Amino acid sequence: MKKLAIPPNGDSYHHGDLRNALLQAALRLVAEKGAEGFSLREAAREVGVSPAAAYRHFEDKKALMGSLVVGGMGQLALAMERAVDGIKGRAGSAARAVAELAVTGQAYVEFAVRHPEQFQVMFGPWCDHLDFTEVPSEAKPRGRDAYQILVDSLDGLVRAGAITPAARAGAELPAWSMVHGLASLLVAKALPLGPAERAQATALTLRTLLRGLGCAPRLLGPAVPAPDPKPCRTVPCRR
Amino acid sequence: MKKLAIPPNGDSYHHGDLRNALLQAALRLVAEKGAEGFSLREAAREVGVSPAAAYRHFEDKKALMGSLVVGGMGQLALAMERAVDGIKGRAGSAARAVAELAVTGQAYVEFAVRHPEQFQVMFGPWCDHLDFTEVPSEAKPRGRDAYQILVDSLDGLVRAGAITPAARAGAELPAWSMVHGLASLLVAKALPLGPAERAQATALTLRTLLRGLGCAPRLLGPAVPAPDPKPCRTVPCRR
């Protein structure tokens, strides 16, 4: 099976592209019913193949989920990259560098909210023991990964003079934490915000981050109004 | 069963405190083998009871996990409260208010790292459709919940003059996001940091947050060195 005239062969004994078909079905099922409810057997059923066939392409269920993680990471990076591509503004300018970090963060949050189950899989227990260095080369997405995009954005801020090299040191940590935290809380429904409030929250959060990195206030744009006063949904307490 | 002479009765037909025994066993099993690997039957086995007995105390497995979430939230709040209690410094002073936010955040991160599986359960898919307002009153932990502690800390910053009321507006969002994000990334092993680096990362992150809220630099204490230069573990990329 080097080449196939009709790769997803409909009715032959051999499927032709079962691995990808399973991944696609898994992606859809996870999105529909969550990672907990997903079953390998159902994915196989969906593809029209016996449950055992999956084991010709994945060592076990964990391996399939791992592939989902890798794929999701690629999609996330792609979304961020596209957001960067959409920016107007002279390359190298401080305003552009600030916008780059902002839209990158927005894309991160937006991706999480639009694909919550996938996002949970990507950072859930399935990737705990996942060694990305062992991912086969052809399965890896092309281009910069999400982390690299963040690193480049921060470097861009320094190059454009928006923040100092001293503030840059280790800035990946608060930056990534902030954006990932907001995304996680939204996905976990710990912050029950509607779309408009969510945009405000993201803007406010990124603004706080940039200010925390020492970015000049005039680069931050207009002040962001705080979303509604009751975004709590953590813990119950008696009385 | 209002009162029992020997509540965890060892050999009688009726257990006496099965609900709590199951929760305790579940907590241990989840901590040991992760939320994915946890099974109600195993918890029942552990307690020495038939699998169906659990259904006298929990509507289904999801309900049991929900109780675990509530319990975890209580423990988290307790850890934060204890951290606040351990602070020296005159109440109402700006330094004290800053320290309060800092130790609170550290406690949050520390809790997540020390109880990673429980933390994942607390903010994972199990609590997606969990309505905290319906938690029975006696199951709720006492005292302030985690979110309230954060709110109070931020209010304390304003009262002590460490940040302005304008900066305070909506500050829960970046604050909670940042701390929760760092905790999540550490738990997901997306940031492979050792204990020392972790402390540095937490300090650096909280420092950035406070600076982002407009806190005067002299209140932030000494500059925090950035942890090692390679804290990435997000996404693989080809070449």
Add this chain to the structure above:
DNA sequence: CCCTCCATGTGAACGGCGCATACATTGCAA
């Protein structure tokens, strides 16, 4: 052109799981 090999599929089976139902035991209260 045929034949063989082996990647890829099937079918049946195992033990474990969540959950429902019917039955057993027991403490409490009338």
Add this chain to the structure above:
DNA sequence: TTGCAATGTATGCGCCGTTCACATGGAGGG
């Protein structure tokens, strides 16, 4: 004392992940 509600047991259903022996059929060597 007796009856009942609370609580635990026994059993069974269907689904799950995983394994293993076997079937199929396309590719490449003779």
